[in-house]
Amino acid sequence: MTPAQWTQPIGDQVTAVHDGVVTAETLALQVREEIRRRxxxxxxxxxxxxxxxxxxxxQDHASGTRxxxxxxxxxxxxxxxxxxxxxxxxxxxxxxxxxxxxPCITRLRELGAVIQGKTVxxxxxxxxxxxxxxxxxxxxxxxxxxxxxxxxxGAGTVPVALGTQTAGSLTRPASYxxxxxxxxxxxxxxxxxxxxxxxxxxxxxxxxxxTDDLAYLFDAFTGRTAAPVGSSAVTTAHLWAGSGLDTLxxxxxxxLQILPALLADAGVRTDTFAGDDHVRTLADDHLTVMSVxxxxxxxxxxxxxxxxxxxxxxxxxxxxxxTTADARxxxxxxRDQSQxxxxxxxxxxxxxxxxxxxxxxxxxxxxxGSPILSRPWQLxxxxxxxxxxxxxxxxxxxxxxxxGLPGLEDHLFEVARKLEPLLRSHTEHRAQQPA
Numbered sequence: 001m002t003p004a005q006w007t008q009p010i011g012d013q014v015t016a017v018h019d020g021v022v023t024a025e026t027l028a029l030q031v032r033e034e035i036r037r038r039x040x041x042x043x044x045x046x047x048x049x050x051x052x053x054x055x056x057x058x059q060d061h062a063s064g065t066r067x068x069x070x071x072x073x074x075x076x077x078x079x080x081x082x083x084x085x086x087x088x089x090x091x092x093x094x095x096x097x098x099x100x101x102x103p104c105i106t107r108l109r110e111l112g113a114v115i116q117g118k119t120v121x122x123x124x125x126x127x128x129x130x131x132x133x134x135x136x137x138x139x140x141x142x143x144x145x146x147x148x149x150x151x152x153x154g155a156g157t158v159p160v161a162l163g164t165q166t167a168g169s170l171t172r173p174a175s176y177x178x179x180x181x182x183x184x185x186x187x188x189x190x191x192x193x194x195x196x197x198x199x200x201x202x203x204x205x206x207x208x209x210x211t212d213d214l215a216y217l218f219d220a221f222t223g224r225t226a227a228p229v230g231s232s233a234v235t236t237a238h239l240w241a242g243s244g245l246d247t248l249x250x251x252x253x254x255x256l257q258i259l260p261a262l263l264a265d266a267g268v269r270t271d272t273f274a275g276d277d278h279v280r281t282l283a284d285d286h287l288t289v290m291s292v293x294x295x296x297x298x299x300x301x302x303x304x305x306x307x308x309x310x311x312x313x314x315x316x317x318x319x320x321x322x323t324t325a326d327a328r329x330x331x332x333x334x335r336d337q338s339q340x341x342x343x344x345x346x347x348x349x350x351x352x353x354x355x356x357x358x359x360x361x362x363x364x365x366x367x368x369g370s371p372i373l374s375r376p377w378q379l380x381x382x383x384x385x386x387x388x389x390x391x392x393x394x395x396x397x398x399x400x401x402x403x404g405l406p407g408l409e410d411h412l413f414e415v416a417r418k419l420e421p422l423l424r425s426h427t428e429h430r431a432q433q434p435a
Contacts, residue, residue: 024056027070028056056070067220073158079102090309104204127368128313140176140363144169146163151177153177161206168357168375180385181385184206198294218413239273248358251360285332296320353400361396383403
């Protein structure tokens with residue numbers, strides 16, 4: 001075994017454990033050592049599991065083949081892990097350990113994963129930031145609310161982390177931290193044991209170092225049979241420039257301008273996204289639905305601990321309490337109409353591609369950046385894949401998001417796995433050009 005075994009693709013790590021090249025215990029302990037080495041600067045972890053040896057020993061002696069045997073996972077601190085508290089980034093939550101795993105954690109353990117610990121999240125998964133720093137520049141935000149998970153993966157300290165998304169909670173930090181990410185389509189997996197804000201909007205998500213790892217993890221978690229690598233189904237990518245929801249950074253605008261040529265190299269033609277009116281309405285309706293449902297979710301917390309909550313979270317709950325149930329219902333009716341529009345648009349082996357965030361991670365740690373470019377797609381309940389590889393002129397990551405239809409995730413992975421190396425090659429080529 002080489003010292004860099006834990007940095008290899010997760011499929012290679014699993015093969016090494018199954019072939020006896022390395023034990024799950026050694027692999028897990030190497031990851032733990034790297035976590036401890038980076039943590040003084042990264043601040044990505046809330047707590048680390050104290051049973052790492054036991055977990056890894058169990059995987060070393062488990063029977064049969066397990067697709068994640070020995071792979072280390074970080075877990076966003078909104079998700080229950082037995083024996084560890086779920087604090088949700090707040091001082092008002094209980095410090096008592098969870099009595100059982102969330103179903104998603106149970107599934108990962110069944111697949112052979114080793115849980116390294118809990119990663120930092122913003123307060124109740126909303127805007128108030130935690131202590132985590134961006135792994136590419138500690139003076140810039142890692143995003144929110146899956147900030148700890150994205151930073152840990154983006155720093156390379158852990159190969160897999162779980163996140164969640166209600167607005168832009170996974171898409172944005174993946175983009176800012178240079179991680180591959182996926183937001184699962186709503187309703188495709190259990191959200192039990194996960195503290196969320198909005199029953200309608202909350203989704204589970206994954207973060208990995210590459211889109212190859214992301215596809216491998218998704219296949220293992222869902223138990224599906226993946227399409228053969230290199231197979232081609234996607235014919236068209238609808239290029240979405242943000243529908244005017246926010247001002248894009250010049251580096252993001254430049255990236256969008258080169259995407260048609262890169263996608264052509266991948267065998268995918270592009271055309272212009274034609275649903276801007278729907279997207280702008282969806283962005284507004286997302287906030288309506290989230291505020292009403294967050295007010296219900298946090299009703300008791302707000303009544304008993306309002307003074308200890310951040311001002312943005314107080315404002316969200318207060319907005320939700322002022323908003324009528326009829327307004328929420330009307331927003332969901334409009335969402336249903338937009339879902340029909342997107343189904344028709346993507347029916348012929350097509351996807352949507354656009355910016356995952358307005359630009360690179362903003363400077364400063366007092367805010368987490370804007371989630372506006374994720375809100376419409378989150379309300380639609382679409383699966384989303386975030387592709388890393390591009391960098392700004394200052395060397396900060398720029399993420400691209402691919403949006404598709406539930407059940408057609410293969411379309412997203414097909415394009416993502418072709419696009420990522422093209423983005424990396426373009427960035428390297430640009431860096432070699434004279435200033």
